[in-house]
Amino acid sequence: MKELEERIKQDGRVLGEEVLKVDSFLTHQVDPDLMAAMGQRFAEVFKDAGITKVVSIEASGIAPAVFAAYALHVPMVFARKSKSITMDEELITSDVFSFTKQVTNHVSISKKFLTSADTVLVVDDFLANGQAGSGLLDIVEKAGAKIAGLGIVIEKVFQPGRKLMEERGTKVVSLARIADFVDGKVEFAEADA
Template sequence: MKLLKDKVKSEGLVLAKGVLKVDSFLNHQMDPFLMREIGREFKSRFADERITKVLTIESSGIAPGIMTALELEVPLIFARKQKSLTLTEDIFVEKVYSFTKRETNEITVSKKFIAPGERVLIIDDFLANGEAAFGLARIVEQAGASVAGIGIVIEKSFQPGRGLLLEAGYRLESLVRIASLDDGQVAFVEETP
């Protein structure tokens, strides 16, 4: 997706240890026109998947998620993240480890919002190790629904998430793929046209 690639080039900051900071348009300040284009792009990529719901995780997944849901004309659900919680029978819970924050969160979705047989599109802002995407996928599967696809805004292709998700059989679409962040530079994966 050219518009997004241009934004990463012009506004992305490479910090130490493979961290790409995109807080001027995706993670803290958000460009609403870019979000709308992201929604349109995911819609065109997953148009044939008969999606019934979009699922994302708070907080940075919500803006791309709601725009995708708008284009696909289905509801958005966002999973909540918490350090620990009192379990109840009404929610699906999965543990997700964050390598960046070095902590495990529990992510939750109310059982009433995913029904057996639904076709759920998972959307997230970043893919690195795949922890969040797998956690969301396990929730969809707990519900007896199926993962119709996984849509990622920025994929760090040099980390294991992509390989693991493909190996597990999921359909993965990443709008921008980053080959490396070495020497403070963003290098993109060359896509064959």
């Protein structure tokens, strides 16, 4: 997605070897017009997939996911993080390790919002090591729902996330794909949409 790549070039900040900070339009401050454009792009790609729900994870997945859901006119459900290990039979849970924060989050979605009748588009802000994506796909599978695909705002191609997702048979659609960081600048691979 050209508009997103331009925005990353303009406002993204490369930190060290592996980190891209996009807190000025995605992860802390959010550009709603860009979110709406991204949501429409996801909706175009998945318009014939019979999506009934968009699933994401708090916090920075919520904005892109809710606009994808808006464009598809389906509900969005976001997995909640919690460090307490409250076992509640009403919840479907999974563990997600965060490399950037070095913590494991116990994430969960209420059973009543995901069933075997659902076809799900999972949306998240980043695909890097694939931890959040795997956790969300685990939850959707545990619910018995069908997975239409994984919609990603920014993929880091040099990390193993995409390979992990594709190995489990999940279609990945990334709006921007970062091949590498060279001298603090972003080099893009061809995006999926």
